[in-house]
Amino acid sequence: MTDAERARPLRIGIGGVHIECSTFTPHTTAYEDFAIRRGTGLLEMFSFTAPGAAGWARDIEWVPLVHARAIPGGSVQRAAYARLRTELLDRLHRAGPLDGVLLDLHGAMHVPGRHDIETDLASAVRDAVGPSCLISSPTDLHGNITEALVARLDLITAHRLAPHEDEWLTRERAARLLARSLREGVRPATAWVRVPVLLPGEKTSTQVEPARGLYAGIAEVEKAPGIWDAAIWVGYAWADEPRSAAAVVVTGTDETAVARQARRLAERYWALRDDFAFVGPTGTAEEVLAAATASARRPFVISDSGDNPTAGGAGDVPYLLERLLLDPAVRARGPRVIYASILDPGAVEACRRAGLGATVDLRVGGLLDPVHGTPADLAGRVTFLSGDGPAPGTAGVPTAVVTSGGVEVILTGGRAAFHRIEDFTRLGLDPRAADIVAVKIGYLEPELRALAADWMIALTPGGVDQDLHRLGHREIVRPLHPFDPGMPPPDLTPHLRPARPAPGGPGAVR
Numbered sequence: 001m002t003d004a005e006r007a008r009p010l011r012i013g014i015g016g017v018h019i020e021c022s023t024f025t026p027h028t029t030a031y032e033d034f035a036i037r038r039g040t041g042l043l044e045m046f047s048f049t050a051p052g053a054a055g056w057a058r059d060i061e062w063v064p065l066v067h068a069r070a071i072p073g074g075s076v077q078r079a080a081y082a083r084l085r086t087e088l089l090d091r092l093h094r095a096g097p098l099d100g101v102l103l104d105l106h107g108a109m110h111v112p113g114r115h116d117i118e119t120d121l122a123s124a125v126r127d128a129v130g131p132s133c134l135i136s137s138p139t140d141l142h143g144n145i146t147e148a149l150v151a152r153l154d155l156i157t158a159h160r161l162a163p164h165e166d167e168w169l170t171r172e173r174a175a176r177l178l179a180r181s182l183r184e185g186v187r188p189a190t191a192w193v194r195v196p197v198l199l200p201g202e203k204t205s206t207q208v209e210p211a212r213g214l215y216a217g218i219a220e221v222e223k224a225p226g227i228w229d230a231a232i233w234v235g236y237a238w239a240d241e242p243r244s245a246a247a248v249v250v251t252g253t254d255e256t257a258v259a260r261q262a263r264r265l266a267e268r269y270w271a272l273r274d275d276f277a278f279v280g281p282t283g284t285a286e287e288v289l290a291a292a293t294a295s296a297r298r299p300f301v302i303s304d305s306g307d308n309p310t311a312g313g314a315g316d317v318p319y320l321l322e323r324l325l326l327d328p329a330v331r332a333r334g335p336r337v338i339y340a341s342i343l344d345p346g347a348v349e350a351c352r353r354a355g356l357g358a359t360v361d362l363r364v365g366g367l368l369d370p371v372h373g374t375p376a377d378l379a380g381r382v383t384f385l386s387g388d389g390p391a392p393g394t395a396g397v398p399t400a401v402v403t404s405g406g407v408e409v410i411l412t413g414g415r416a417a418f419h420r421i422e423d424f425t426r427l428g429l430d431p432r433a434a435d436i437v438a439v440k441i442g443y444l445e446p447e448l449r450a451l452a453a454d455w456m457i458a459l460t461p462g463g464v465d466q467d468l469h470r471l472g473h474r475e476i477v478r479p480l481h482p483f484d485p486g487m488p489p490p491d492l493t494p495h496l497r498p499a500r501p502a503p504g505g506p507g508a509v510r
């Protein structure tokens with residue numbers, strides 16, 4: 001950059017498509033399932049774009065493109081992906097010259113018949129902005145990150161916590177690295193390593209070892225001179241793609257140090273591969289129900305993990321609910337139980353027609369994902385109906401509660417997550433006063449973790465079955481731990497992309 005160019009604000013486009021897709025659920029994600037933001041609504045999500053920002057974020061003109069984010073689900077319908085991709089490219093073409101793009105990705109999106117779809121999107125963005133514009137991507141540590149994707153980007157980083165309490169710090173770091181790269185006039189070197197290990201998130205929570213120590217190593221790596229950033233992806237196990245595996249990327253200006261540190265992190269990951277274990281006690285649905293009903297520790301939280309919608313499950317598999325309603329201890333009206341939740345728009349509508357206080361006799365769930373469950377009988381009284389206001393989770397969806405014996409069953413008309421106490425209390429339910437709270441979730445998000453006097457993970461069937469061997473992956477590249485026990489030690493040589501000067505001036509948008 002010339003001095004004159006340095007004096008003007010940087011122009012950075014900001015947008016992305018963010019979703020995690022299980023390829024093992026028949027559910028698909030439609031365009032309407034995305035929360036789509038443009039203009040100031042988009043910029044407001046990214047607090048560092050606020051006018052008058054100081055420090056690294058000063059003197060940057062942020063150009064909002066389009067940002068689409070959906071709760072995890074099944075594969076994104078081809079037309080939905082095409083529409084989002086087209087709008088992103090159109091807006092890039094209309095944005096005028098850009099110095100950089102912050103491209104917000106998850107890393108585990110899937111579109112039927114395609115592999116490594118983020119690389120397709122990044123390639124299209126690269127073609128739109130040309131080679132002189134820098135692209136930086138924040139991603140989820142559950143992304144499956146290929147060398148091809150890293151090659152399309154200048155910078156890539158990932159969350160360092162699971163649960164992702166740092167997700168906005170990750171986005172800020174990706175933006176800060178981009179600004180640094182532009183101001184210093186350097187595209188740093190990257191070293192990428194594929195680590196042939198594929199584990200579920202529930203074995204790789206950073207709240208417990210060995211992932212906690214593995215990720216703590218990032219801070220050590222970043223202390224070395226010439227290192228800008230380090231990222232570790234555990235990957236996403238419920239995508240049957242060749243790219244599905246763990247990966248490491250270290251970024252910096254000292255190529256030798258970058259390569260050395262990437263190898264170090266990858267070797268550490270490989271050495272720990274047999275130490276990863278479920279973040280909590282596990283059992284079959286029957287085992288977990290027996291433990292929960294017998295426990296004196298209240299509330300007892302059950303993760304109905306196989307159909308966790310926030311990992312990509314359909315959210316309508318009634319496998320655990322069916323067993324809960326038939327459980328002799330529960331039927332004897334022993335414990336007070338909250339079950340969250342079954343996605344069933346028809347059942348919610350039936351409750352609405354019947355009215356508050358009415359008795360209903362329903363068949364619920366098993367429609368979006370008939371592979372892992374069939375509809376379950378649910379007879380009871382309608383004890384809550386949502387109004388027109390926003391309901392739980394990330395989307396404002398109509399909601400009903402049907403109380404059957406001592407069990408309060410939440411039915412939703414759309415995909416929704418129950419991660420916070422407020423998600424329950426706004427339905428008139430108090431999980432703190434319940435004996436058992438069963439939630440379609442994997443590891444517990446912070447408020448549920450604080451709520452739980454005790455908890456277990458029910459290894460239920462579904463699109464995000466924690467028992468990976470039951471799923472039948474066919475596309476993954478073998479050998480891969482733990483699918484191939486006793487596999488030979490892998491080649492963990494980093495693939496190095498050297499540092500290069502960043503071209504001066506704004507990128508030419510063709």
Ligand SMILES: [Zn+2]
Pocket residue numbers: 140141142164
């Ligand atoms: Zn994640």
